[in-house]
Amino acid sequence: MVASIAAVAAFVVAPSMGWWFPTPGYSLSPLGAQIDDLFYLILAITGVTFIGVHVALVYILWKFGSGKGERGVFTHGSHTLEVVWSIVPAGILLFIALYQMDVWARYRVKSNFDAEALAHPIAEVTARQFEWRIRYPAPGKTLQDTPQFDDLYTVNDLHAPTGRPVVIRLKSEDVLHSFYLPQLRVKQDAVPGLAIPVWFQCDKVGEWDLVCAELCGWGHYKMRGQLTAQRDAEFQKYLQDLQKSQFDDGVPLAKAAE
Amino acid sequence: MSEHNAHAPAADHAHEQNHPHVNYWMIFGILCVLTVISWLADEIGNKGLVLAIVVLAVATAKALFVMMYFMHLKFEGPWKYVLLAPTMVLALAIPAALMPDIGSHYYDFEAPQITEDVASHDGDTHDGKHPAEPAVKH
Amino acid sequence: MSTINPAQHLGAHEHGDAHAHGGHHEIGFVKKYIFSTDHKIIGIQFLFTTLLMLFLGGALALGVRWQLAFPWREMPIVGKLIFADQGGAIPPEFYTMLFTMHATVMIFLVIIPVLAGAFGNFLIPLQIGADDMAFPVLNMLSYWFMWPAVFFFVGSFFVEGGAAAAGWTSYPTLSANMSAAPASGLGQTMWLMGVTFVGFSSMLGSVNYMTTIINMRAPGMTLFRMPMTIWGMFITAILQAFALPVLTAAGFMLLFERTLGMSFFTPGGLVINNAPATTGGGQVLLWQHLFWFYSHPAVYIMILPAMGMVSDMISCFSRKPLFGYRPMVYSISAIAGLGFIVWGHHMFTSGMNPALGMTFMVSTIMIALPSAVKTFNWLGTLWGGNIQFTVPMLNSIGFVSMFVVGGLSGIFMAAVPVDIHIHDTYYIVAHFHYVLFGATLFGVFGAIHFWFPKMFGRMMSEKVGKVHFFLSFIAFNCTFFPMHMLGVAGFPRRLADPYHYPYLSHLMPLNQFITYSAILMGFAQFLLVGNFIYSIFKGKKVGRNPWNANSLEWTAPSPPGHGNFESVPVVYRGPYEFASPLVSEDFLLQTTYLPHEDRRAPQPAAH
Amino acid sequence: MSHAAAPAHGHAHAPVLKMGVPIPNGKLGMWLFLGTEIMFFTAFIGTYIVLRLGSKGWPTDPADTHISIYAGAINTFVLITSSVFVVLAHEAVHNGKFKLATNWMIATTALAFVFLGIKSYEYYGKISHDILPGHVAESPRQALDKLARELDDASGVLPLQSELNRLENEIAATQAEKALESLKKDREAIQGKLKELDPILADYRKLKEKAKYGAATNVEAAKLVHDIAPDLKALQEKYPQFNAVHEPHPIKWGNTFASIYFLMTGFHAAHVIIGMIMFAIVIVLGTANKLGAQHAVMVENFGLYWHFVDLVWIFLFPLIYIV
Ligand code: HEA
Numbered sequence A: 001m002v003a004s005i006a007a008v009a010a011f012v013v014a015p016s017m018g019w020w021f022p023t024p025g026y027s028l029s030p031l032g033a034q035i036d037d038l039f040y041l042i043l044a045i046t047g048v049t050f051i052g053v054h055v056a057l058v059y060i061l062w063k064f065g066s067g068k069g070e071r072g073v074f075t076h077g078s079h080t081l082e083v084v085w086s087i088v089p090a091g092i093l094l095f096i097a098l099y100q101m102d103v104w105a106r107y108r109v110k111s112n113f114d115a116e117a118l119a120h121p122i123a124e125v126t127a128r129q130f131e132w133r134i135r136y137p138a139p140g141k142t143l144q145d146t147p148q149f150d151d152l153y154t155v156n157d158l159h160a161p162t163g164r165p166v167v168i169r170l171k172s173e174d175v176l177h178s179f180y181l182p183q184l185r186v187k188q189d190a191v192p193g194l195a196i197p198v199w200f201q202c203d204k205v206g207e208w209d210l211v212c213a214e215l216c217g218w219g220h221y222k223m224r225g226q227l228t229a230q231r232d233a234e235f236q237k238y239l240q241d242l243q244k245s246q247f248d249d250g251v252p253l254a255k256a257a258e
Numbered sequence B: 001m002s003e004h005n006a007h008a009p010a011a012d013h014a015h016e017q018n019h020p021h022v023n024y025w026m027i028f029g030i031l032c033v034l035t036v037i038s039w040l041a042d043e044i045g046n047k048g049l050v051l052a053i054v055v056l057a058v059a060t061a062k063a064l065f066v067m068m069y070f071m072h073l074k075f076e077g078p079w080k081y082v083l084l085a086p087t088m089v090l091a092l093a094i095p096a097a098l099m100p101d102i103g104s105h106y107y108d109f110e111a112p113q114i115t116e117d118v119a120s121h122d123g124d125t126h127d128g129k130h131p132a133e134p135a136v137k138h
Numbered sequence C: 001m002s003t004i005n006p007a008q009h010l011g012a013h014e015h016g017d018a019h020a021h022g023g024h025h026e027i028g029f030v031k032k033y034i035f036s037t038d039h040k041i042i043g044i045q046f047l048f049t050t051l052l053m054l055f056l057g058g059a060l061a062l063g064v065r066w067q068l069a070f071p072w073r074e075m076p077i078v079g080k081l082i083f084a085d086q087g088g089a090i091p092p093e094f095y096t097m098l099f100t101m102h103a104t105v106m107i108f109l110v111i112i113p114v115l116a117g118a119f120g121n122f123l124i125p126l127q128i129g130a131d132d133m134a135f136p137v138l139n140m141l142s143y144w145f146m147w148p149a150v151f152f153f154v155g156s157f158f159v160e161g162g163a164a165a166a167g168w169t170s171y172p173t174l175s176a177n178m179s180a181a182p183a184s185g186l187g188q189t190m191w192l193m194g195v196t197f198v199g200f201s202s203m204l205g206s207v208n209y210m211t212t213i214i215n216m217r218a219p220g221m222t223l224f225r226m227p228m229t230i231w232g233m234f235i236t237a238i239l240q241a242f243a244l245p246v247l248t249a250a251g252f253m254l255l256f257e258r259t260l261g262m263s264f265f266t267p268g269g270l271v272i273n274n275a276p277a278t279t280g281g282g283q284v285l286l287w288q289h290l291f292w293f294y295s296h297p298a299v300y301i302m303i304l305p306a307m308g309m310v311s312d313m314i315s316c317f318s319r320k321p322l323f324g325y326r327p328m329v330y331s332i333s334a335i336a337g338l339g340f341i342v343w344g345h346h347m348f349t350s351g352m353n354p355a356l357g358m359t360f361m362v363s364t365i366m367i368a369l370p371s372a373v374k375t376f377n378w379l380g381t382l383w384g385g386n387i388q389f390t391v392p393m394l395n396s397i398g399f400v401s402m403f404v405v406g407g408l409s410g411i412f413m414a415a416v417p418v419d420i421h422i423h424d425t426y427y428i429v430a431h432f433h434y435v436l437f438g439a440t441l442f443g444v445f446g447a448i449h450f451w452f453p454k455m456f457g458r459m460m461s462e463k464v465g466k467v468h469f470f471l472s473f474i475a476f477n478c479t480f481f482p483m484h485m486l487g488v489a490g491f492p493r494r495l496a497d498p499y500h501y502p503y504l505s506h507l508m509p510l511n512q513f514i515t516y517s518a519i520l521m522g523f524a525q526f527l528l529v530g531n532f533i534y535s536i537f538k539g540k541k542v543g544r545n546p547w548n549a550n551s552l553e554w555t556a557p558s559p560p561g562h563g564n565f566e567s568v569p570v571v572y573r574g575p576y577e578f579a580s581p582l583v584s585e586d587f588l589l590q591t592t593y594l595p596h597e598d599r600r601a602p603q604p605a606a607h
Numbered sequence D: 001m002s003h004a005a006a007p008a009h010g011h012a013h014a015p016v017l018k019m020g021v022p023i024p025n026g027k028l029g030m031w032l033f034l035g036t037e038i039m040f041f042t043a044f045i046g047t048y049i050v051l052r053l054g055s056k057g058w059p060t061d062p063a064d065t066h067i068s069i070y071a072g073a074i075n076t077f078v079l080i081t082s083s084v085f086v087v088l089a090h091e092a093v094h095n096g097k098f099k100l101a102t103n104w105m106i107a108t109t110a111l112a113f114v115f116l117g118i119k120s121y122e123y124y125g126k127i128s129h130d131i132l133p134g135h136v137a138e139s140p141r142q143a144l145d146k147l148a149r150e151l152d153d154a155s156g157v158l159p160l161q162s163e164l165n166r167l168e169n170e171i172a173a174t175q176a177e178k179a180l181e182s183l184k185k186d187r188e189a190i191q192g193k194l195k196e197l198d199p200i201l202a203d204y205r206k207l208k209e210k211a212k213y214g215a216a217t218n219v220e221a222a223k224l225v226h227d228i229a230p231d232l233k234a235l236q237e238k239y240p241q242f243n244a245v246h247e248p249h250p251i252k253w254g255n256t257f258a259s260i261y262f263l264m265t266g267f268h269a270a271h272v273i274i275g276m277i278m279f280a281i282v283i284v285l286g287t288a289n290k291l292g293a294q295h296a297v298m299v300e301n302f303g304l305y306w307h308f309v310d311l312v313w314i315f316l317f318p319l320i321y322i323v
């Protein structure tokens, strides 16, 4: 009733209050944009359903709840109506279900990944209580499954080049975590025992949030990282600087974290 | 369910209860033979899938005999289907649904049992496990 | 008690409960009210217990809300007492216990037992015309098995390390490893024991309900003459029977993993909390599959009985037959059936095989179909009725409205790509509070008011009930609707201090608003409890059928005596013959024999 | 099921208008309960199947698993036989031969004991080889570490050593003469004990050292696991206190194997025990001559339960022992 109007109103004002998709309000990645589009599509469908059902509800309550005390209509139902209101939603639902398969396949099915990016992951991200450990291959090399002596390490600080799909290898050392880039609409749990390739593409240079979105213990809330999206050249330079800072005295620090 | 008709006259009794006369010892014999078959299937040296299929088929056959005769399902009304069919479907569905995730792996599975295997498996064969003394007591 | 026994007539008393009848002996207080095997008493015991637990769970929720609105600030009233060393603020590890135990209490000690335990017990024999459950002693046990669970859950707060803190989903390896969190020692073990006990309780209950409903219906009570409540309970019992053992089994596995060193869910080689590498060869996703194999059907366990009760109330207060009785029955069954094959929608981002993800998405979305049928049939029932805005009716309308909101938000999450963004955010929290509180709990509030006269022979105050409804309804929406916005903004759940992330810091005022609403809603519940307790003693006395409803329980005395009915009821029609042209009143009891009615009804028993 | 409302015919007393299925509540309840039991074991068996398939190289060699198909087959036979006995007991109750029924029940219970006996023999085998969840070494390296650990435990030196350390600390800290005296006496006692151990210490340390540091790579460790066995044997022959030390024997996935083995057989055994309690009730009634026709449903239900226990075993036998 009143609540339903308020609900619709809330949706209308929400974006302007910042109660909407995380800043900047649209997705920074093409895939995320598709997710947003889907969201709006479903919002439209469910919005119409919601308003329809509630308008009907309010109208019925107003019309038949008038307290005139007329005897109710003696009917046990209508076969036609049942069929109609089974088929119509079924069609809509089936449409929703099939329409979005494609986005899902692009997001998750490995054979749809960019082959180049999949073959050369930019980094291995290992989650642990309560930090993200990041291992880059040395500049010009390919990331190996097992740590190499010239690998580069950082903590909570993931850098990635913009404008092209990149892949990270996601692992966990202890419990479940979840690799969540809200501005890019990317989320993937880090599962102990599995090495999961995650791809994303960030089109905007900047510093974005890396959130742990799966309860991983008391420090879950502070497991905060950062994604620095930079142009390819800068990214390469970043790796080189990193290498310099980690190996500058000529004595390799085999396993140091920063 | 033709056997159902055979008992229809008995239904008049106050203390009816399906009271079939089964030769339990014959069923027992069949079950024993089946057990021996699955044991033999192993003994002959079958391996892997063939063995699994044979022994599980035998087990299913045994289970059917026990349910039909010992548990008298053969003589019960159609409620048995209503009760058992969903259970069976679910019982098969769980392993089937777990298979793509647990029984096989879409992503790289990095258990130490596998990774260490790669590192240590040069020329070390399994049959050379007990060179000094054969496994005695098991 | 499936034959008509004239001797039953001896048991006819208006308030027969206290009196011995036939050859019965006077039973003592303990036997009668505490270790009772009478389904009505057991039902009422369940009702009291769950109401109590509602307050416990609510208090824990308010703790959660406090932290989210005023992080690290001293808790009012209780802060100094509990967290003296933290300056009265909630420490982060306690926050994780708070929401874990909030959900545990609400789900395992409130919603499931209030539906199946309280109303299932009270209503099943009454509505099918039986004198009691098939196995009264098992029934009593199923109530008393709840108490060890209460003991374990509540007691776990006082053990070293505190209560379980791995979420109500208890995902390993956080829950499997003893050193993964400060509280994953004894507290987590006790949590598992508690869940095992409620599991036993539900399992005993469900076998009992199924047997009773199948085998103890009164003469003439065919399956398609059963009230929707009974259908809801019946399907729920089936869900419990088939899904729960899997959770119990998984619970045992996790328990043994923690205590006996077994390994099912923990892969080897992990370094947890700097402790040496773990041994074993388990797989993490296995638990998630087994857990949700139960817990998704469980969410329907938590709503189908309420749907049934709401259908009864809506039909009764529309003074009109239920629209589409059979489609309603079929759609409940379809929800249950589909409910078994959608569990993977909780695991879309878990690292599940993407092909499974697609399958689960399709099945999940299709579950909206039977829900749609139900929703539209409720509207159809209201249409053309003579609607009476009693408290049960208001709550039932609230149920329908809130269920639609909660269900529609489910569609967003069922869409896998969208779920990638909103999974584990407050969007989910909004969704399930809408269906659990908004739908089920409002349904339960309605049911309490509706069947209260049958339980205690008195009415609850309509005025207070209305105030309670409107206050709760408004506060509820103010509390949980904004959570959708939070979710879209990427506000993760289970976060002790979300403002640690700068991109969330502007959401603090909205959270404070939510918290104020939650407090208001919490206090609104005192109206319910006050009304409830007051009315037990002081409510207006009523006769058998205060609402002019049709189903069998209204033909029994209020409250019904031991054995429920004075004589075995014989049923001639379905429970929704309101406004029937055959009679002049606008209701027609299931037991009224109309000689001219053309139905294949049994003749009235010759006695 | 919706047929039931047919008017009853020809009886003088009240019409029987029984709704539902034509079996007693108790039996219906038992069948429903068995349905839940099927799901319960399905979870275990399903877990076993998928974990096994997902684990590349499950231990199947009897030398690793100490599983004997003979024991399993005999136990299958035992359970099948007991199933026959139960059904005969039910038959006897039905025919009013209560004494006979009691005897069949006693025979069934005896077989249940036999089953548990064989089961415990198998468990004993596993325990004596330390094939227990969490105890199994899964790689040669782990096996050697475990050997070193067990040598330490068996030698009895470590507790003495730590007790000695404790005393030393205390002596250093104590001022009071009297207390010092007795502490010193304690120390002497312990030192004496350690001296007694002296002859074995050298041998044991050598072996332990070898186990701990003898292998640098996995390949060497695998080799050492074989090579060290005779040394251990020799040590054990010389000093019987080392008999508790297990021969190093890495089993890949051994912990999960052991977990699932004990889980499934353990829950099955628990069901056997519950069945035995049920039989005990019947036997007590029978020996007290209280068994009567009114117990027919009860005996039938107990029988159904027992057949279910048998059924579970029928599947566990091939799954655990053969495949
Ligand atoms: C009573 C409890 C209840 C009920 C009934 C439901 C009903 C549904 N739920 Fe919900 N759910 C929960 C309780 C419940 N849920 C809980 C507790 C969780 C979180 C657990 C946790 O993680 O802690 C959860 C989580 C959850 C998730 C996981 C989200 C995540 O973690 O990422 C998903 C995803 O698909 C989901 C979907 C659905 C769907 C599709 C329905 C459907 O059944 C809804 C169907 C109803 C309608 C759709 C409305 C009526 C229909 C119409 C008006 C017709 C027209 C409609 C259209 C044309 C669209 N639920």
Ligand code: HEA
Pocket (backbone or CB within 6 Å): C054, C055, C056, C057, C058, C059, C061, C062, C064, C065, C099, C100, C102, C103, C104, C106, C107, C110, C111, C166, C167, C168, C169, C429, C432, C433, C436, C437, C441, C479, C492, C493, C494, C495, C518, C521, C522, C523, C525
């Ligand atoms: C039936 C289920 C149910 C119900 C009724 C509720 C009711 C409420 N829930 Fe929640 N909730 C869950 C089930 C439920 N919840 C689940 C399953 C989770 C997921 C947990 C997880 O992540 O694992 C959850 C999580 C959850 C969160 C997310 C925590 C997080 O992720 O960090 C929040 C946050 O706001 C919340 C709030 C509330 C509030 C404000 C209420 C209010 O409706 C409560 C209103 C209060 C009362 C009804 C009682 C009144 C009490 C008083 C006034 C105090 C007086 C006290 C005494 C006399 C002792 N709940």
Ligand code: CUA
Pocket (backbone or CB within 6 Å): A127, A128, A129, A130, A176, A177, A178, A212, A213, A214, A215, A216, A217, A219, A220, A221, A223
């Ligand atoms: Cu890591 Cu949450």
Ligand SMILES: [Cu+2]
Pocket (backbone or CB within 6 Å): C295, C296, C299, C342, C343, C345, C346
């Ligand atoms: Cu679900």
